[in-house]
Each structure stands twice: as C-alpha cells, then as structure tokens.
Amino acid sequence: MAIESARKNSAKISLGMVVLKSRTLIAFLAVLIVFSAIAPNFLSIPNLIAMAKHSAIWAILAIGMSYVIIGGGIDLSIGSIAGLCGMLAGGLINEGLKLPIFGIVIYFHTPFLILIILLIGVILGVLTGLMITKLHVAPFIATLGMMYMARGFAMLRSGGKTFANLVGNPELGNTGFPILGAGKFLGIPLVIWMAIIIAVIATYVAKKTPLGRHVYAVGGNESAAVLSGIRVERIKIATYMFSGFTAALVGLILASQLVASHPATGESYEMTAIAAVVLGGTSLSGGRGTVFGSIIGALILGVLNDGLVMIGVSSFWQTAIKGMVVVLAVIIDQYQLKKQNEAALKAQLTVAA
Numbered sequence: 001m002a003i004e005s006a007r008k009n010s011a012k013i014s015l016g017m018v019v020l021k022s023r024t025l026i027a028f029l030a031v032l033i034v035f036s037a038i039a040p041n042f043l044s045i046p047n048l049i050a051m052a053k054h055s056a057i058w059a060i061l062a063i064g065m066s067y068v069i070i071g072g073g074i075d076l077s078i079g080s081i082a083g084l085c086g087m088l089a090g091g092l093i094n095e096g097l098k099l100p101i102f103g104i105v106i107y108f109h110t111p112f113l114i115l116i117i118l119l120i121g122v123i124l125g126v127l128t129g130l131m132i133t134k135l136h137v138a139p140f141i142a143t144l145g146m147m148y149m150a151r152g153f154a155m156l157r158s159g160g161k162t163f164a165n166l167v168g169n170p171e172l173g174n175t176g177f178p179i180l181g182a183g184k185f186l187g188i189p190l191v192i193w194m195a196i197i198i199a200v201i202a203t204y205v206a207k208k209t210p211l212g213r214h215v216y217a218v219g220g221n222e223s224a225a226v227l228s229g230i231r232v233e234r235i236k237i238a239t240y241m242f243s244g245f246t247a248a249l250v251g252l253i254l255a256s257q258l259v260a261s262h263p264a265t266g267e268s269y270e271m272t273a274i275a276a277v278v279l280g281g282t283s284l285s286g287g288r289g290t291v292f293g294s295i296i297g298a299l300i301l302g303v304l305n306d307g308l309v310m311i312g313v314s315s316f317w318q319t320a321i322k323g324m325v326v327v328l329a330v331i332i333d334q335y336q337l338k339k340q341n342e343a344a345l346k347a348q349l350t351v352a353a
Contacts (some may be wrong), residue, residue, distance in 0.1 A: 023281070023332060023336075024279060024280050024281050024293050024296045024297060024300070025296055027279070027300055028296050028299055028300050028303070031300055031303050031304055031307065032303060034307075035303065035307035035310070035311070038307075038311050039307060039310040039311050042307065042310065047306075049188065049189070049192075050306070051302055051303055051306045052189075052192050052299075052302075053189045053191055053192055054302045054305070054306060055298050055299045055301070055302025055303070056189075056191045056192045056194070056195035057191065057195075057250055057253060057254070058272055058273065058276050058298035058301055058302055059195045059199065059276070059294070059295045059298040059299070060194065060195050060198055060246050060249060060250055060253075061078055061082075061246055061247065061250055061269060061270075061272070061273035061276075061298075062273045062276035062277050062280070062294040062295065062297060062298045063195075063198055063199060063202045063246060063291055063294060063295065064078065064242050064243035064244075064245065064246030064247065064273075065078065065243060065246075065270075065273040065274060065276075065277050065294070066202075066277050066280070066282055066289055066290075066291055066294040067202070067206075067215060067239040067242050067243065068139075068239045068240060068242075068243050069219075069274075069277055069282050069283075069284060069286060069289065070206075070215055070216060070219045070239075070282060070286060070287065070288070070289045071215045071218050071219045071235060071236060071239040071286060072218055072219035072222060072236075072285075072286030072287065073132065073139040073143075073219075073236060073239060073240070073286070074139045074140055074143060074274070074284075075128070075139075075143045075240065075243045075270065076140070076143040076144050076146075076147045076270050077124070077128060077143045077144075077146035077147040077150055077247070077270065078243055078244075078246070078247035078250075078266075078269060078270045078273060079147070079247075079266035079267055079268060079269035079270040079271075080146070080147045080148070080149075080150035080151040080154065080266060080270075081121055081124050081125075081146070081150050081244055081247035081248060081251065081266075082247045082248070082250045082251035082254065082265060082266035082269060083150070083151060083154045083251060083262075083263055083264065083265040083266040083267070084124075084150040084151070084153055084154040084157075084251070085117045085120060085121055085247070085248040085251030085252060086154075086251035086252065086254055086255035086261040086262075086265050086266070087154045087157045087158060087163065087261050087262075087263055087265075088117055088120060088157065089113060089114075089117050089166075089177070089251070089252055089255050089261060090158075090162075090163025090166055090255055090260070090261030091157055091158065091163055091261075092107075092108060092113055092116070092117075092174075093107075093113065093163070093166045093168055093174055093177060094163050094164075094165075094166065096108075096172075107169075107172040107173065107174045108174060109173050109174060110168065110174055110175065110176045110177050113174065113177070114180070114252060117248050117251070117252055118245055118248050118249060118252075120248060121244040121245050121246075121247055121248020121249070121251070122241050122244050122245050122248070123244070124146065124150065124244045124247075124248075125237075125240040125241040125242070125243055125244025125245065125247075126237060126240070126241055126244070127146070128142055128143055128146050128240045128244070129236055129237030129238075129239070129240035129241065130237065131145075131146075132236060132240070133232075133233040133236050133237060134233070147270070151263070154263040154265075155263045157263065158263065160263060162260055162261065162262045162263075163255075163260060163261045164259075164260045165259060165260065166178070166255060166256070166259050166260060166261065167259060177255075177256055177259075178256050178257075178259050179256070180252060180253060180256035181253050181254070181255075181256030181257030181258075182256065182257060191253055191257075194249070194253075195295075198246070198249075199291060199292075199295055202242075202291045203290075203291045203292060206290070206291055211235070211238065214230050214231075214235050215235055215238075215239060216287055216288075217230055217287075218230060218232050218235045218236065218286075219285075219286030219287035219288075220286065220287025220288070221287070247266075250266070250269070251265065251266065254266070272301060273298075275297070275301060275322065275325075275326045276294055276297035276298040276300075276301055277289065277294045277297060278297070278326055278329050278330055278333070279296075279297030279300055279301065279325065279326065279329045280292075280293030280294035280295070280296055280297030280298075281293040281297075281333065282294060283333065283337070284330075297329075300325075301322065304321070304322060304325065305318060305322070308321065
C-alpha cells in the first residue's frame with residue numbers, strides 16, 4: 001500500500017511538473033482563445049500576420065537576450081543600441097560618411113550599409129563583454145552604462161533630430177533600405193523570415209554545439225565551468241556580441257519600417273525583451289531556459305498588446321497588465337524551481353534509503 005501510494009504521488013508530481021514546464025505554451029494558447037472570443041476577426045489571416053510581424057521584433061531581441069541571461073548575465077543596453085544603430089544607418093543614407101581630410105563623402109550601397117551597422121552592434125557587444133570580463137564590472141552596471149552611452153551618442157548624431165525619408169538616391173546607389181522592413185517573401189513579411197532564421201540558428205547552436213553547452217554551463221555554475229576548462233570570458237563576450245547583433249538588426253528594421261530614424265527609438269525595449277525571456281521560462285539566475293520558450297514569450301507579449309488594443313483597453317492598463325503577467329511568470333518560475341529541488345531531494349533520499 002505504501003509503495004502504491006508513493007507511485008501515485010510521484011505520478012501527480014510528474015504531471016504537475018509537465019504542466020509547469022509547458023506553462024508558456026499553455027498561456028499563449030489561452031491568450032489566443034480569450035481574445036478570439038472577445039475580439040471579432042482576431043484570428044483572421046491578415047491580423048495574425050500583423051501580430052506576427054510585431055512580435056518578430058520582440059522575438060529577435062528576446063533570442064539575443066536569452067543567450068545573455070542563460071549565460072548568467074543581463075543586458076540593459078539593447079534598446080539604446082537599437083536606437084543608435086538606427087540613427088547611424090539614417091545618417092549614412094541621408095548624409096553619407098564625410099571625410100573632410102580628403103574632401104569627399106562616401107555613400108554606401110544598402111547591403112554594405114546593413115553589414116556595417118550589424119558590425120557596429122557586434123562591436124558594442126564586445127565592448128560590453130570586455131567591461132564585464134576584463135574590468136570585472138557587474139553586468140547590470142556595465143550594460144546600464146552602455147545604455148546611457150549609446151542613447152547619448154544617438155542624440156549627438158543628429159542633435160536630437162530625426163533622419164527622415166530614408167529612401168536613398170538612385171544616383172548615389174543607396175536605395176532599397178525600406179525593403180528590409182516592408183518587403184515580403186511568399187506573402188510573409190521579411191522581418192518574420194529573419195526572426196525564423198535567427199531562431200533556427202540560435203536553437204541549433206544552443207542544443208547541438210559546444211558553444212551552446214558552454215553557455216549553459218557558465219550560467220549554471222561559473223566556478224565549475226572554469227574548473228572544467230571552459231573559457232568563461234570568451235563565452236560571456238560571445239553572448240553579448242550576439243545580443244548586440246540582434247539589437248543592431250532591430251534598429252535597422254525599425255528605421256526601415258518607419259523610413260526614418262529617431263534617437264529615442266528602442267526606449268524600454270530591453271524591458272520587453274527581458275519580460276519575454278522570463279515569460280518563456282528562462283531563469284534570471286542563469287543556466288536554464290530555451291530559445292523556443294523566449295519566442296513564445298515574445299508572442300504572448302505581442303498578442304497581448306495587439307489584443308488589448310483591439311478591445312479598446314487603455315494604454316496605461318496595457319502597461320500594468322503586462323507588468324502583472326511578468327511578475328506572475330517569475331512567481332511560477334520560482335515555484336517550479338522549488339518543486340524540482342524538492343523532487344531531486346526526495347530522489348536522493350530514496351536512493352540513500
């Protein structure tokens with residue numbers, strides 16, 4: 001009888017753990033069902049594509065943030081880096097690269113310009129990683145400082161003004177930039193394809209490569225990672241490089257969609273990215289989480305935002321509701337961790353007995 005009772009309790013715990021681990025997907029389906037019942041045409045194809053397009057931007061940022069947080073860090077600078085990269089792209093399109101010494105102005109072809117901006121995002125990520133690994137600045141402080149620096153340089157680039165009408169000039173060979181944000185392939189916006197490609201690559205790296213395993217190891221137990229021969233500093237720098245890359249890409253996408261770049265672009269985007277990662281089940285203490293979960297978290301926030309707009313909820317309430325959802329996600333995550341620890345302890349005691 002005692003053995004049978006123990007088996008039933010174990011089954012209940014296992015079922016409960018499965019539900020907890022699947023909470024992000026369950027929450028996403030619940031949000032879809034609720035809004036489809038309240039808002040007419042919520043699940044129409046055009047509206048679904050529009051929501052996916054909005055969510056894709058959060059997903060791209062959340063994927064980069066996932067690597068940083070799983071690796072035991074945090075990145076508060078991605079919104080500002082996105083804004084700075086958008087401003088740099090706008091400046092290069094409208095004003096070109098001025099070289100007063102030679103008395104010339106260089107205008108870059110759009111593909112080359114995009115590569116330059118992405119490289120700048122990576123370099124900013126490297127600088128953040130170096131501050132953390134070489135100067136031993138806490139990730140929160142290092143990325144907070146980078147956030148203010150990037151936002152300040154974005155303002156300085158144009159004196160706080162907007163670079164408008166980023167269509168380029170055929171005579172200068174720098175046209176085509178708006179296609180990045182407004183273009184489509186097989187009827188689906190390019191931004192969605194970009195999010196899918198980045199998600200597939202990031203998932204493969206996380207699950208199938210030594211780099212991915214090392215990121216989890218560093219976030220789970222940095223001291224153990226050092227003793228096992230993992231180059232912890234390189235891994236941390238790599239995560240911030242990737243985060244900088246995704247931030248730069250989002251800055252380009254936003255500037256392309258608006259056909260303009262503003263120095264305030266990307267404000268609070270880092271909070272949304274962190275919220276998506278947390279909703280996706282990634283632990284803020286590092287070492288645990290998935291790219292897929294972060295993408296679902298981004299979709300939840302995107303659907304929640306668009307759904308609340310469709311049913312006429314005040315923007316103030318939208319912010320409050322999203323905040324409550326994030327807090328609830330953290331509480332559930334801590335409850336799951338507690339249950340996992342309890343189950344592991346019971347298993348150890350059973351083996352010892």
